[in-house]
Amino acid sequence: MRWIERWAGPMFRAVTRLEELCLATGILGIALLTIANVLVRTTLGTSLLFAEEVSRFLIVFVTFVGIGYATSKGRHIRMTALYDAMPLRARKVLMLLITASTSLLLFALTWLALRYTLGTVRELGAVSPVLQVPRYLVYLSAPFGFFLGGVQYLLAFLKNLSTSEVYLSFEKLDEYDDSPPKGI
Structure with missing residues (x-):
């Protein structure tokens, strides 16, 4: 599994830098x-x-690109009541399932959004009112963002596959900060 670190590390840095x-x-x-x-x-x-x-x-572009960036930082909202109560091994299996399924879902959304954008929206020929920019060019933000998110979740899956710890993203370890808030 050393190949994962050698291949995925530079890929993670390149994708995160692009985001x-x-x-x-x-x-x-x-x-x-x-x-x-x-x-x-x-x-x-x-x-x-x-x-x-x-x-x-x-704003549309930043919103969709933000999907992958939030993933790279392990900053997506999570419902963790049951997850937190599980032993480490069960959390590891669940995280593998979550990252793999989310990656697959985002790649499927990439494909569907791309088909919709390059098919339906482009065929309609709609343009923006002032600049007359074809709407499908703006809508390409969605498949681009979904793809980046899918890559980030895939990298998180590979990281979890290659280590004994649980990672939220390729670089973000699933851990808690038990220190009190600053100023208290």
Whole structure:
């Protein structure tokens, strides 16, 4: 199982770096467009027509890319009442089941979203009102984000397969911080 560490480690870092780059660019773009629109509106009395539309596109993009990034940090919401009460071996088996099934689900959603986007949405020919951008290009954010999430869950599955500990993601160990909150 040494091959998992040698292959999956660089893959995890590359995918996470891509997600960070996409998220940083998207959020920075939203902020800059909002600031520019406010400045133009207060100085010239008119809005940048494209600012709201591009900001919406970026919000959709950031939302879907965030699926994989949250997975890479082990930050998805989890219902753990039963899981926490299980012995380590049972938690390990359950985590393998969770990461494998979630990865498969996200890859299936990737395929379905891609088929819907490149088939139905593209065939409808809908475009955005201001920039006339084909809607299917914006909708491609969904399969892209699902795919990144699927890769992250697959990497978490491989990590759990190759170690005795339980991992929430490729790098995030499933552990609790029992220290009291700061300031108490």
